[in-house]
Amino acid sequence: MKVALRCISCEKTYSQDTRSYTCPECSGLLEVCIDLDEVRLTKGMLEQRSFTLWRYRELMPVMDASRAVSLREGGTPLYRAPEIAEYAGVREVYIKNEGANPTGSFKDRGMTVGVTKALEFGARAVGCASTGNTSASLSAYAAKAGIRCLVLLPAGKIALGKLAQAVLHGATVVGIRANFDVALSLIKEACAKYGVYLLNSINPWRLEGQKSCGFEIAEQLGWEVPDRVVVPMGNCGNISAIWKGFREFRSLGLIDELPAMTGIQAEGASPVVEAFRAGRSEIVPVKEPETVATAIRIGAPVNAPKALRAIRESGGCAESVSDAEILEAQRVLARCEGVGVEPASAASVAGLRKLVEMGEVDRSERVVCVTTGHALKDPEIIFSRYEKPLEIEPSILELGKIISSGA
Numbered sequence: 475m476k477v478a479l480r481c482i483s484c485e486k487t488y489s490q491d492t493r494s495y496t497c498p499e500c501s502g503l504l505e506v507c508i509d510l511d512e513v514r515l516t517k518g519m520l521e522q523r524s525f526t527l528w529r530y531r532e533l534m535p536v537m538d539a540s541r542a543v544s545l546r547e548g549g550t551p552l553y554r555a556p557e558i559a560e561y562a563g564v565r566e567v568y569i570k571n572e573g574a575n576p577t578g579s580f581k582d583r584g585m586t587v588g589v590t591k592a593l594e595f596g597a598r599a600v601g602c603a604s605t606g607n608t609s610a611s612l613s614a615y616a617a618k619a620g621i622r623c624l625v626l627l628p629a630g631k632i633a634l635g636k637l638a639q640a641v642l643h644g645a646t647v648v649g650i651r652a653n654f655d656v657a658l659s660l661i662k663e664a665c666a667k668y669g670v671y672l673l674n675s676i677n678p679w680r681l682e683g684q685k686s687c688g689f690e691i692a693e694q695l696g697w698e699v700p701d702r703v704v705v706p707m708g709n710c711g712n713i714s715a716i717w718k719g720f721r722e723f724r725s726l727g728l729i730d731e732l733p734a735m736t737g738i739q740a741e742g743a744s745p746v747v748e749a750f751r752a753g754r755s756e757i758v759p760v761k762e763p764e765t766v767a768t769a770i771r772i773g774a775p776v777n778a779p780k781a782l783r784a785i786r787e788s789g790g791c792a793e794s795v796s797d798a799e800i801l802e803a804q805r806v807l808a809r810c811e812g813v814g815v816e817p818a819s820a821a822s823v824a825g826l827r828k829l830v831e832m833g834e835v836d837r838s839e840r841v842v843c844v845t846t847g848h849a850l851k852d853p854e855i856i857f858s859r860y861e862k863p864l865e866i867e868p869s870i871l872e873l874g875k876i877i878s879s880g881a
């Protein structure tokens with residue numbers, strides 16, 4: 475496989491052995507470029523393979539895919555969701571449920587490739603700053619690889635399930651008395667100083683794994699591309715990666731069309747939405763981001779330039795939603811479709827509904843909403859929002875009262 479790194483700002487290219495996470499010349503974001511003329515991947519070849527991320531190994535830039543650090547990530551379900559279609563007001567909606575990955579979020583797609591690259595580069599330790607899911611995923615993949623893992627978290631702002639995972643998998647977990655953006659600067663500095671391999675989404679190799687979500691959507695819809703893919707945005711790596719996936723599939727002639735990429739942020743953390751509205755390519759960071767969707771409580775998303783490019787190139791859009799809209803969408807997904815997601819994930823559905831209402835999205839569209847993380851990630855939000863379970867003595871009389879009351 476012929477692979478290089480290219481800066482998305484100054485377009486300078488670098489060898490794939492370059493260890494820098496950003497452009498050594500201009501500090502722009504790097505993107506992995508695979509020479510697609512040399513790739514042979516056909517629908518027939520894919521038919522023979524099991525439904526996991528590594529079925530796309532021809533497009534995964536690692537030295538030896540058979541030795542990848544893998545927990546069987548990817549291959550998540552795509553549900554037809556008629557109740558959500560009605561809720562949002564469009565013809566057809568599908569839910570791409572990334573909560574079904576091994577550690578319960580889409581991050582696993584990135585980490586299987588990212589940690590495999592870390593080993594290729596000879597790293598003995600990996601690290602990240604995280605709003606939760608990145609740390610949960612990286613901890614598990616580092617454990618599988620047998621290397622050390624350092625995670626920095628904004629203290630007190632991590633959903634309980636995610637924190638539990640990082641602790642369980644044996645990472646060195648450090649709470650920072652500051653927000654995610656500050657924690658990310660600190661881990662970058664620590665990685666440079668102590669030779670720890672950084673696996674936040676500024677790492678272009680990690681995003682190569684995440685592009686597989688786009689591959690899967692195309693395949694699961696029978697090689698028909700949806701009109702639109704709606705993705706919650708935090709640090710903005712995922713929407714950029716999914717877009718890259720669709721583009722590569724089109725370059726290979728596996729699909730003919732491309733979807734409109736649509737990014738949703740929470741109102742209290744929406745610098746990319748503001749930049750999109752203003753027609754700017756630079757964001758103005760939000761100093762004190764705040765939202766119930768702690769996963770996307772990010773004020774200075776590092777991949778904003780990639781996300782804005784994806785949204786604009788694809789003819790998509792960006793919108794923000796309130797905490798109330800997010801929590802309502804979480805409830806509808808859970809109660810009407812049986813799909814339990816964490817708040818950040820529900821932002822995609824809430825955003826779609828809002829965009830239809832605003833007239834930005836046509837009611838005739840066929841839309842895929844990506845739900846990025848599992849409901850169990852954040853049990854506390856559920857208990858704070860819903861009635862506590864009933865408790866009674868083991869008596870059929872008492873139980874009968876409840877049954878008859880219709881509760």
Ligand code: AN7
Pocket residue numbers: 579603604605606607608609675706707708709710711712713769770816818819846847
């Ligand atoms: C459930 O874990 O940034 O726009 O440090 O956990 O690619 O950042 C999490 C992000 C959406 C946003 N949904 O994805 C982290 C972290 C869920 C998430 C996002 C995250 P990006």
